[in-house]
Amino acid sequence: MPVPKHVAIILDGNGRWAKAKGMPRTYGHIQGAKRVEPITKAANELGIKYLSLYAFSTENWNRPKDEVSTLMKLLAKYMKICQKLCLQEGMRARIIGDKSGLPADLLKEATELENATAENTGMCLCICINYGSRDEMLRAMRKMYADVKDPDEITEETFSRYLDTADIPDPDLLIRTSGEQRISNFLLWQLAYTELYFTPVDWPDFTEEELKKAVDSYRHRNRRYGKV
């Protein structure tokens, strides 16, 4: 099998990683964020065309206030770091999720990142912030309901076009770090036939080598799509 075209990663385990070191959870987020740049570069070098990173879910707002505010500040900072990286590497960035729920400064940095990299043709870095798959599908249904007059017009392709991931192919490989084996409201529609890879490694320890291991595992899979 060729290298996966689209790899999606649930970045998990920052908090537990920090706690195991006797540090506050926010330290785990700071260290975890530092993995974004090297992993993005490594994905690009492997020939991956789309890399989706689940950074903040619609449910993550229910965490303690100080943790949420640290995450929002970190995300705003990484919009700038990602912009520099994307411009260096010829990559474009897309923000996936409900942008209307983002703090103003983060929204501004996110919009700048998308606009500054929109013309690039290299790997697409999809950063999922304030993202929840059920929320995405509801927003898509509302938009579709306003547009579509005849329900028979609605096909899988039509619906896909209303999702935040419009024009992005479904993930070939989903990686989740930290040993948890669940989807946690990530890309429920898009993951229909995605290969799943779970690793016990926490996100702050997820190296380029770990990414290669996941891709190698994918290359030995047999995707049948319901056929024989």
Ligand code: IPE
């Ligand atoms: C992933 O790490 C980062 C986010 C979900 C924002 P966690 O913060 O979920 O860390 P654990 O899973 O509690 O260890």
Ligand code: IPE
């Ligand atoms: C999923 O991780 C969300 C992100 C990685 C952004 P969580 O840590 O929030 O998921 P649960 O609560 O373990 O399912």
Ligand code: MG
């Ligand atoms: Mg977690």
